Amino acid sequence: MAVHMADRIRDVGVTIFSEMSALAAKHGAVNLGQGFPDFPGPALVKDAAARAIAADHNQYAPTNGLPAFQQAAAAEWERRYGRAVDPAREVTVTSGATEALLVAVLAYVQPGDEVILLEPYYDSYPVQVRLAGGVPVFVRLGMPGFTLDVERIAAAVTPRTRAIMLNTPANPCGRVFTEQELRALAALACQRDLLVISDEVYDRLVFAPHRHLPIAMLPGMWDRTITIHSTGKTFSVTGWKIGYALAAPPLTDGFRRVHQFCTFTTATPLQAGIVEGLRAGADYERVFLAEYAARRDLLVDILRRAGFGVDAPEGTYFVMADYRGFRGMNDLAFCRWLTTEVGVAAIPPSAFFHDGHPCGMVRFCFAKKDETLRAAGERFAARLPRLG
Numbered sequence: 025m026a027v028h029m030a031d032r033i034r035d036v037g038v039t040i041f042s043e044m045s046a047l048a049a050k051h052g053a054v055n056l057g058q059g060f061p062d063f064p065g066p067a068l069v070k071d072a073a074a075r076a077i078a079a080d081h082n083q084y085a086p087t088n089g090l091p092a093f094q095q096a097a098a099a100e101w102e103r104r105y106g107r108a109v110d111p112a113r114e115v116t117v118t119s120g121a122t123e124a125l126l127v128a129v130l131a132y133v134q135p136g137d138e139v140i141l142l143e144p145y146y147d148s149y150p151v152q153v154r155l156a157g158g159v160p161v162f163v164r165l166g167m168p169g170f171t172l173d174v175e176r177i178a179a180a181v182t183p184r185t186r187a188i189m190l191n192t193p194a195n196p197c198g199r200v201f202t203e204q205e206l207r208a209l210a211a212l213a214c215q216r217d218l219l220v221i222s223d224e225v226y227d228r229l230v231f232a233p234h235r236h237l238p239i240a241m242l243p244g245m246w247d248r249t250i251t252i253h254s255t256g257k258t259f260s261v262t263g264w265k266i267g268y269a270l271a272a273p274p275l276t277d278g279f280r281r282v283h284q285f286c287t288f289t290t291a292t293p294l295q296a297g298i299v300e301g302l303r304a305g306a307d308y309e310r311v312f313l314a315e316y317a318a319r320r321d322l323l324v325d326i327l328r329r330a331g332f333g334v335d336a337p338e339g340t341y342f343v344m345a346d347y348r349g350f351r352g353m354n355d356l357a358f359c360r361w362l363t364t365e366v367g368v369a370a371i372p373p374s375a376f377f378h379d380g381h382p383c384g385m386v387r388f389c390f391a392k393k394d395e396t397l398r399a400a401g402e403r404f405a406a407r408l409p410r411l412g
């Protein structure tokens with residue numbers, strides 16, 4: 025048969041995460057590339073999921089999620105941000121944040137609509153916009169410091185602009201956008217009647233003194249924001265692929281029309297496991313964050329000692345490191361070289377710019393055991409010669 029791929033996927037390649045993880049495995053490299061923890065998730069959620077399987081909660085869950093999940097997610101939002109959420113009408117469980125992002129775009133982007141993406145963006149966004157027939161419009165964050173330059177965003181808005189995809193805390197750059205930045209963006213969204221698809225999958229990974237503010241909480245935003253979560257990060261079970269979306273009922277309506285024909289529902293016993301995690305609330309959060317702050321400090325120290333230029337990230341489990349003291353090559357070549365010759369894998373952020381812009385940095389992940397991070401440090405010390 026002659027294979028005719030749809031035009032909308034002709035330029036889609038393999039993700040940089042798959043590529044770098046495969047290269048790391050092939051060369052036995054310490055994998056600080058793809059973002060996933062190499063330590064176990066909490067017994068609390070694993071035991072609850074195992075109990076649910078044993079108790080035969082193994083058939084389809086309701087399409088919008090287990091009611092207990094919707095209630096636990098709503099209660100968490102209220103605890104953290106002080107706003108009541110209607111579990112049945114405003115929370116929809118999805119198969120990871122990736123599904124939620126695609127569903128949001130398919131539900132609200134018409135063919136030909138423009139969607140503003142802030143660079144560096146998470147790599148799925150432009151492909152997801154194109155799958156909906158939308159046109160990504162790229163606006164770079166301000167440099168240095170990856171600031172939200174709302175004047176530049178405003179200049180990119182046209183009568184065709186339908187939505188802005190926001191990510192805070194931001195992957196890969198580690199920014200947690202400030203209230204001032206978010207208020208300016210919210211004012212623009214209200215003024216130009218734009219939808220905001222807000223990817224907040226790292227909402228628990230915010231280091232003091234920074235604070236996460238969901239843009240949906242700002243005046244005029246609840247009715248125009250779809251907020252997306254991923255429990256894989258919060259409960260160190262990325263392979264479970266349990267996410268959820270929060271939105272006002274009219275926005276949730278369109279979202280659910282697509283969701284039911286995308287995956288219909290999400291793994292029942294795994295939802296049951298996450299319910300216990302969500303219920304653990306502030307007690308879990310405190311320990312989780314303290315452990316991550318220590319890992320962040322350890323990796324920042326290791327990278328600085330090795331000679332990288334590093335600012336500690338405000339949020340997420342990623343660090344951006346300036347590598348230009350080592351090699352004059354582009355970031356992809358540097359990451360390949362670092363993986364094969366030094367034995368440590370990282371991610372080249374040019375994969376998060378539409379034109380492959382080289383920002384002179386590479387991204388390392390610190391969702392790793394101390395011994396993994398130290399093993400990377402030993403390899404840097406033994407095999408990473410500085411230039412000149």
Ligand code: PMP
Nearest residue numbers: 120121122146195225254256267
């Ligand atoms: N958004 C961002 C910013 C991410 O880093 C990730 C990755 N893990 C996702 C979405 C996807 O999350 P999930 O694994 O729940 O689909």
Ligand code: GLN
Nearest residue numbers: 041042057058059060195
């Ligand atoms: N979000 C993870 C990262 O940024 C990877 C997820 C994936 O491989 N799709 O590394």
